Amino acid sequence: DSGVTQTPKHLITATGQRVTLRCSPRSGDLSVYWYQQSLDQGLQFLIQYYNGEERAKGNILERFSAQQFPDLHSELNLSSLELGDSALYFCASSGEGNTEAFFGQGTRLTVV
């Protein structure tokens, strides 16, 4: 158990819909990262938050947004979903000045 909790584990939704994925980092970790893993794209970095503030952006679509709350949990919002958004979405966390990242079990999103 990495200590990073993601919910839900599985999500099936229709095109055009909006979903929210949730992540609770390891106790004490201030950094949260979101990654997308598609079959043919590997693990793509989406966005990073540090102590509530956005720190870095990767290949995140405009239809996607995220935030980190004062209790340090994070949510990734995916809207106007397309079939191509079907993927495994991972959250990871790391501590202060330490970039060893620990990953949650992922949310498997299927858009039908």
Add this chain to the structure above:
Amino acid sequence: GIQVEQSPPDLILQEGANSTLRCNFSDSVNNLQWFHQNPWGQLINLFYIPSGTKQNGRLSATTVATERYSLLYISSSQTTDSGVYFCAVEQPGGSYIPTFGRGTSLIVHP
């Protein structure tokens, strides 16, 4: 950005065999991690190894930062070692963002 290349892309072994997986990176890195993604999709931390050598049971890893590569050794492989092995590196500059290679897919047959 930094390029991370892993080889081989695919590997098939018989149980009991040894193997070496390689990770090359195109620039200096602050940190490097190895992960195992099991068949259920879970990413498991194996090593946090910016330099030097570490061992954990049948697995060991060596990173030679000056030559920009890392190696993961798996000895006496077991079917439970099957999955995808990723290395991820952190670029200098304080971004603290792990950048992943494409992985090595390992299948261990009984």
